[in-house]
Amino acid sequence: xxxxxxxxxxxxxxxxxxxxxxxxxxxELESGNIPGIxxxxxxxxxxxxxxxxNLTVDDRIVSTHRGHGHCIAKGADIKRMMAELYxxxxxxxxxxxxxxxxxxxSVGMLGANGIVGAGLPIAVGAAMAAQLEGRGKVAxxxxxxxxxxxxxxxxxxxxxxxxxxxxxxxxxxxxxxVNTPAHYAIPLKDIAERAKAYAMPxxxxxxxxxxxxxxxxxxxxxxxxxxxxxxxxxxxxxxWRGHAESRAFADLRP
Ligand SMILES: Cc1ncc(C[n+]2csc(CCOP(=O)(O)OP(=O)(O)O)c2C)c(N)n1
Ligand SMILES: [Mg+2]
Numbered sequence: 410x411x412x413x414x415x416x417x418x419x420x421x422x423x424x425x426x427x428x429x430x431x432x433x434x435x436x437e438l439e440s441g442n443i444p445g446i447x448x449x450x451x452x453x454x455x456x457x458x459x460x461x462x463n464l465t466v467d468d469r470i471v472s473t474h475r476g477h478g479h480c481i482a483k484g485a486d487i488k489r490m491m492a493e494l495y496x497x498x499x500x501x502x503x504x505x506x507x508x509x510x511x512x513x514x515s516v517g518m519l520g521a522n523g524i525v526g527a528g529l530p531i532a533v534g535a536a537m538a539a540q541l542e543g544r545g546k547v548a549x550x551x552x553x554x555x556x557x558x559x560x561x562x563x564x565x566x567x568x569x570x571x572x573x574x575x576x577x578x579x580x581x582x583x584x585x586x587v588n589t590p591a592h593y594a595i596p597l598k599d600i601a602e603r604a605k606a607y608a609m610p611x612x613x614x615x616x617x618x619x620x621x622x623x624x625x626x627x628x629x630x631x632x633x634x635x636x637x638x639x640x641x642x643x644x645x646x647x648x649w650r651g652h653a654e655s656r657a658f659a660d661l662r663p
Contacts, residue, residue, distance in 0.1 A: 555586025616644025
């Protein structure tokens with residue numbers, strides 16, 4: 410099915426907003442204007458954008474330590490996000506949480522999370538709530554390739570499957586967990602193969618192709634919404650910058 414022009418323009422605008430936000434965040438960090446640490450989403454914009462383009466404001470997502478893109482794609486306010494990075498009281502957490510604690514329940518963004526793998530069970534809870542509410546809402550769990558080696562990953566997929574929850578697990582395989590290549594940590598070419606062990610569909614998609622992500626997630630989200638149970642989407646992608654940035658790292662440069 411063709412993607413409507415209006416949607417293409419909307420997704421391009423979202424991806425560009427994420428890119429500009431991240432570029433500015435890196436610049437402000439390097440200049441010493443932002444305290445703390447930031448994990449840039451540059452390179453992975455198509456994943457959050459393509460998936461969230463299929464969600465309504467009532468659907469809920471759970472993010473990771475690399476969460477700015479998910480926030481923006483789900484409709485969070487970029488001014489409050491940037492204020493949070495600056496440590497200002499106008500920020501999402503009154504400036505006390507920083508990059509990895511941004512949440513906005515009013516748009517269904519249940520939060521970034523500094524603990525790798527900790528978002529998956531929260532998303533399962535959101536999916537259970539959606540099932541109990543019975544109004545056709547879905548939950549989406551975003552997580553990295555590194556998170557797939559955590560126990561929470563397996564527990565979350567198992568529970569979602571036996572309870573037939575309306576959830577889509579979106580694995581952003583950017584080929585690394587910090588400096589560890591995915592092929593060192595995972596004995597499979599495609600993480601999506603693990604979906605079979607939990608009796609749910611597992612699809613691999615080019616995570617750098619916005620239309621491919623949009624179409625694959627439209628199908629996955631549509632099925633979850635219709636009551637078919639959980640779905641696993643592995644988006645092959647790549648982060649362009651280092652794992653994390655902070656003033657402390659900048660100071661270490663020669
Ligand atoms: C439970 C836990 N273990 C280790 C860390 C340190 N840590 C932070 S990010 C990260 C790598 C995560 O890799 P991945 O899930 O692939 O996400 P990516 O950074 O590539 O987006 C690690 C090991 C952590 N925050 N939490
Ligand atoms: Mg990774």
